[in-house]
Amino acid sequence: MTNVLILGASGAIARHVIEFLHGNDAINTTLFLRNPAKLRDLNTTGMAIVEGDVTDTAALARAMQGQDLVYANLTGDMEVMARSLLDAMHQTGVKRLIFVTSLGIYDEVPGAFGEWNRREIGAYLPPYRAAADLIEASGLDYTILRPAWLTDRDEVEYETANRNEPFKGTEVSRKSVAAYVITLLRDPAEDIGGNIGLNKPGTDGDKPAFM
Template sequence: MTNVLILGASGQIARHVISFLHDHPSIRTTLFLRDAGKLGDLDISGMRVIEGDVADRAALAEAMAGQDIVYANLAGPVDALARTIVEVMEETGVKRLIFITTLGIYDEVPGAFGAWNNAMIGEDIPPYRRAADLIEGSGLDYTIVRPAWLTDADEVSYETTQKGEAFKGTEVSRRSVAAFVVSVLENPTLASRGSVGVDKPGTEGDKPAFY
């Protein structure tokens, strides 16, 4: 049995992960979020729910007790939250981390799309880069995930790139990113100490099709 803690469990990608995990009885899931009411009608049967703030070190440490993998899907001051997560994981002896960031943190998005992406979210990129630097500089067994622009398409279709490679497509479904996360939960050696770009094949262009 693998114990998985999901931080930011009401997030849109996390909700898909939660749905996928019902098909994986070997994974025991704990959901950590500030307001359990935000889970709505999502099927969380058999899952433990803890209300708390990731910035609350004591609450986070309590939730991490006995966990094998932490999956963080957060908004807000992601660099400060990443520091807290890393420090609490090191204190509690939990080693495996999956952390969602964004594309562009390594200036890896080429051409016109890269310029458009920087114009659209350039102010948001530095905190994600600082979060990635913190995680990569730690002793944790991490996977950093860098999704393309997200859609709500009901599909699983994705390809990956590694740190140091140029990013490819412009968009990807949240469901696809969730499927990648679940693949790492199923096989924790996958993308170990890696930073992985995730996009939908065939979506190369100057910007996502929905813009």
């Protein structure tokens, strides 16, 4: 059995991951978040729920004891949270990490969409890039995810691009990102050291269709 700790468990992508994991007897799940009440509408039967803040390294390390894999889907001060997370992982000896950032942190989005993306979110990307740089230098068995602009479509359809490849497409569903995370939870050896862009095929354009 794989012991998985989910950080930011009330987030929109993480909620899909939790739904996928419900009833999975091969994965033992612990949910870590600041406000457990946000999970009341989800079926979390059999999952442990821990109230805490990722920036509280001591609390995070306590929750991390005995875990095999950490999946982090966070918002806020990404660099500060990444430092606390990495400190806790080094303290506890947990090696496997899945960490969600954003497209555009390497200026890897080409063409008109890349220019639009920089105008829209460029000012918000440096903390995500800093977090990714810390993770890549950590010595951990990481996979960094860089999803395209997110939709709430009820679909699983995605393709991937590596760190040094131009980003493809403009959007992807949150459910698709969750499905990719599930593939890593089921096979933690997959895509170790990967820095993966995720998008829905056929969504190339100057900006996401919903904008």
